[in-house]
Structures are given as structure tokens and as C-alpha cells.
Amino acid sequence: MSAPVNSSLPLGRVTISDVAREAGVSIPTVSKVVNGRYGVAPATSKRVLDVVAALGYETSLVASSLRRQRTNVIGILVAEFESFSVELLKGASTAAADAGYELLAYSGLVAGNSPVGWERRSLSRLAGTLIDGAIIVTPTVLIPTSSIPVVAIDPHTGQGGPSTIDSDNLGGARVATRHLIELGHRRIAHIRGRRDLASAQLRESGYRDSLAEAGIPFDPALVVDGGYQTVQTAEAARELLTRADRPTAVFAANDMSALGVIRAADELGLRVPDDLSIVGFDDIPEARTSTPPLTTLAQPLHDIGAQALQMLIELLDGRDVPSRVHLPAELVVRGSTGPAPVR
């Protein structure tokens, strides 16, 4: 197992020129061998490959991407790696492996006071050279025409823009609210999600639809902002739940905020679901393990991630894809909902 390795072993990264020097050939020849091009003598090829193995050389993704058209790498851009985005990532990962693509998940720095527009920055930094296409998770603004194919998951509201995939937010929210109504609840609050996302708006619409359907008047005082976040929701919920005419049930726009409602209820000594029923949305892993386990609308996060990747591959191959894909959301009844308390 010995290729000639002289004393001038490079200290840092092994580059193509190290290999060329060591093998006594030119740089382009190494490139050809490494990329399996025709037109290299078998003996030369073998010598180069030996040196490559001995030195542990691999082409730099950065450098090659600068020259090549395709890198065979798909980017998935997230604001942060948390339960929701990471479930999507798992789904995308299996699909990418099956399709022979590598996956690069990127979480750029989000400016604290203006978390809007991070995806534009991330896309701009990676697109064009490093990645062939991008999946953007919960973009905050409309993605402008990009230089590479893009698929958005749980997109910003608005027309135009890239192909998007999400679950049936409107229908799911209707089912969630109807579930509470059927349990006898009449004073049902809603924790609103991130105002900039279509999902949040659709979930609020579904909530209002089901109220109307049941003849329950909409009360704006029962709708508060939670921003899809646990802590923010817990604060808003504390106020909501200390009112004299507090609601007997809450439909939270996502599981994270539903967990915030549970936390607030705990602190106030309210029992869930005896005093307060709570429904979430998403079915992140934590929903199963909370106390009590969360009744929620399950999004097929794994499938969404996988299908987003499939759609992106279609786009990369020059095929058309539907501009809007919706997957079903399904009610999962667990322990956080029960009959309305009798007055």
C-alpha cells in the first residue's frame, strides 16, 4: 500500500496541485482522472489514483462548483434547526439519498430585530454556485425570481413566487375547531401564528369558518398573537386565561404555541383538559410527550420534506411541477382536549 510520499507532505488541505506534483503530471490530468474523463493512459491514471488514495485527496466542493454547472448538492435553507424544520430535513434526507443527491442544510445568522428576509440572504449566499436547487422552509417574504430552482415549504402568503408545498391548513384548522365545538365548547380562543406566513392566516380562517358554521359569533378579544413560539404564547396566554370570562378551549396555531398555553395553564393552576382544552397543529415529536399529550393536527412532515425534494429534482430535470401542492392534515386526538366544563 505505498505510493511515493516524499517529505513535502502538505500540512494543510490536500489540493489538486499536491496530487499533480506528487504524481508527476499536470493539474488537468489529475482533474480528468478524478472525474473519470476519457483520454488518459491507464498507467498514468493508476499512478494518479494511487497518489489520490495515499494523500486522501477529494475535490473541493467550493472550487469545483465555481467552474461546474451542477454540484449534485441540494440546499435546504432554514432559519434555525428546531423540531419542525428538522422533521422536514429527515424526510428530505431519505429522498435525497435515494435520488443520489447530497444534502446541505444551512442556517444563516438571523438578525435579532429583523428576522424577516433571512431566506433571501441565505439563498443569495449559496445559490448560483454551491447548490443546484434550494428548499426554503417557512420563508418570510416572497422569494424573487431566483437563479436556481426553488421549492418553498409552508410559504409566505401571496401570489407568484416559487412552487410551494404545505398541508391543508385551512381544512385542518376547521377540523380542529370543529373538534372543540363538538366537545361542547363555545368560548374558544385562537392563538395566532406568525403573521407573515400563509399557514398562520389559513389556520385563523379555518377557525373562523368553523365558528361561523356552528353559529358562534366571532370575538376578536379571544384571538391573541403567539408568533408560533412557546415563550411568546405563554405570556399572551397568561393574560387570556386570567380574564373573568376566560375561554374553555384554545386552538393554537401550532404545537409550539400549544405547549405555551399548557405552560401558562399549569402556572395558573388550570387543569388540562378538565378546565381548559387545547388543540395544536403540526404534530412535532414533543406533542406526543407533553403532559398531557397534545391533541393536534398532524402534518406529514416527513412526506412534505421528501416531496419537496422530489419536486425540486423534477425542476432540475427541466420538468414542470404543480405550483401548489397540499398534503392532508389529520386530527390526532390525545389527552389535551375534553368536554367543556359545565357551568
Add this chain to the structure above:
Amino acid sequence: MSAPVNSSLPLGRVTISDVAREAGVSIPTVSKVVNGRYGVAPATSKRVLDVVAALGYETSLVASSLRRQRTNVIGILVAEFESFSVELLKGASTAAADAGYELLAYSGLVAGNSPVGWERRSLSRLAGTLIDGAIIVTPTVLIPTSSIPVVAIDPHTGQGGPSTIDSDNLGGARVATRHLIELGHRRIAHIRGRRDLASAQLRESGYRDSLAEAGIPFDPALVVDGGYQTVQTAEAARELLTRADRPTAVFAANDMSALGVIRAADELGLRVPDDLSIVGFDDIPEARTSTPPLTTLAQPLHDIGAQALQMLIELLDGRDVPSRVHLPAELVVRGSTGPAPVR
């Protein structure tokens, strides 16, 4: 040849030359302004910034990384995005955000028949240019001296190599096995993990330690390979559990393989834990939601990820870090273990 771009919005990616042309200045001037260097007139600077904002320009990570020393990006290299690696990722993500670093998680293509050495390839492709440092999750081989700082999580067995962090695999395995012994089990099988990982070897050692401590002779026939994977384990467990003298308890090297044992037991009509007790290791989210919920040794995956990132930052700042860090693993008793069946 680049096509001439008129004064309207460029079609492809916005490059620094687009900005320069639009602002009527030279490329170096744009570079200075964007990077906040001195020597640019305020008026010029403002004009450039306006164009930057209008065009949505961001420096290309690829191009700048090629010239710059640091990119402010930390890489986390995984073989695949699954429950285990993704939990680490979540922990690393919060730590990275706090420290002002961006995170790039990369899952390269793993050759089907030789899944060994993927981390070397990934590291080689990203190091030196794209990322300042790397966290490698469960590397399969010893990482050679690298051009960038590296921290390994759940590393390959062996001396030398990069700084590593893992949980107390040996102690945890002892506790797991002792737990089964205290429940009265005597015939305790072990599902071995991936042979190339130190964690798997240590967990087997802990198993044998506790057997010896209790005066139970070690029976090689009760140790089978599961490769840390559910499917592979289910197959091995089927054979194990159909023997006449089948074990009454199993210590599986990780939760994925413990789930495989549960699956096999289900198929064979064995009740868990009445007929068979099972202990896992890791406490991935699925452990809480299996039927029955899994008794396991909880690794603080979130903390491990966060601490790996901290260590890497120390290294990047030129400080020393311990070469081996161990975090405690804690027994979590759930529903998959019970008293040994009476004969």
C-alpha cells in the same frame, strides 16, 4: 461569455460586478463598502449600499471563502439526517446562534457497500474553504490531522485524532445491565452496535462488566450484531428469540436496535415486558412513543451538540480544549422492562 446585462434587474444571481456597474463605481469599492473597510467617501458608500439593497446583493459564500481565511460558518458532518444526528443538530444550532456562527449541516453520498470513510470525503470537500471548523457525528474511521479544527461526537475507537465528546457509554451500559439483573433476569442478551464505533464497544464492555459483577457467566451465544439499525436488529432478534432457551431480557446497544427487538417480539407474539424486557440507549424521541415506551439510557443529545460547538469555537479561537469529554448518561425507566418471568 457573459451576456451584457442592461440596467434593469439582472436575470441570474446578483454579483458584485452588477452592483458596481449599477452604482457607477469599481468592484473594489463595492467590496470595501460591503465589508465595512475604511477609505470610501460617505456619499459613495451610501450610493453603493442603496444599490445593494435594491438588487438584494449578498456576497457569495463560495467566492469569498476562496480568498478569505474565515467564513464564520461551522460545518456539521453527518452520514444521514436521522433522529440521532438531528437531535445533536438542534443543540448545535442554538449554540451556534448564540455564538454568532452560521451552521452548515452536510450529508454526503454514502457509497452503499462501503459506508466507511464518508466523513473523510465530506471533510475534504468542505474543509479549508467553505467551513472554519467541523463537527463530525459518529465518524467511522480515525480522522487524520485535518487542516481545520475538528470535534468528533461519538467517535471511532482509537487513540489520537481530534477532540471528542460523548456520553458515559461504559457506565451507562453497566447501569442498563444492572437494571435488568435487579429485576431478576439472568439470561440477558446483548444487541451489539456498529463495530467501528467506540460507543458500541464500550456498551458491550459495560454489559459484560455488570454480568461479571453479578456472577452471571458470559454467554457468547447471547450476543448478536444489530449494527445500531432497526431492520438489521429485527432480523437478528428473530433468530435469538425463537431459540428454546431464549433470553428473558435484552440490552440493545441503542434505541434504534431496541425498537428492532420490540418489532421482532411483536411478530413472535412475545409480550413486552411480560415475556421479554428490553433496554435501549440514547433516548431518541421515538423511545418515548414506542409501544411500550422504551426503558433506556438517556444521552443529553442536545447538550452534546451544544458543547461540541462550544469546543469547536474554543479551538477556532486558539484555545485548548480537553481531548476527551464525557457527559453523564441517565437511566430512564419506562414500560419496556419488568420483572423476570417466573419459570
Add this chain to the structure above:
DNA sequence: CTGTTAGCGCATTCAC
């Protein structure tokens, strides 16, 4: 078959 030349997008010298 192999080496030479050019250039990807950008940052960094240097001159002017």
C-alpha cells in the same frame, strides 16, 4: 494522450 491557457466570483495587493 498530455500540457497550456483561460476563467468561474470575489478579495486583496499595488500602483495611479
Add this chain to the structure above:
DNA sequence: GTGAATGCGCTAACAG
């Protein structure tokens, strides 16, 4: 202040 020149690691097109 600016433009021209240079190089990062690599590959495409061509010349030898």
C-alpha cells in the same frame, strides 16, 4: 479614492 493585476482550486476548451 480608483482601476489593473493577481490568486484561491478547479475544470473546459483547445493546442501540442
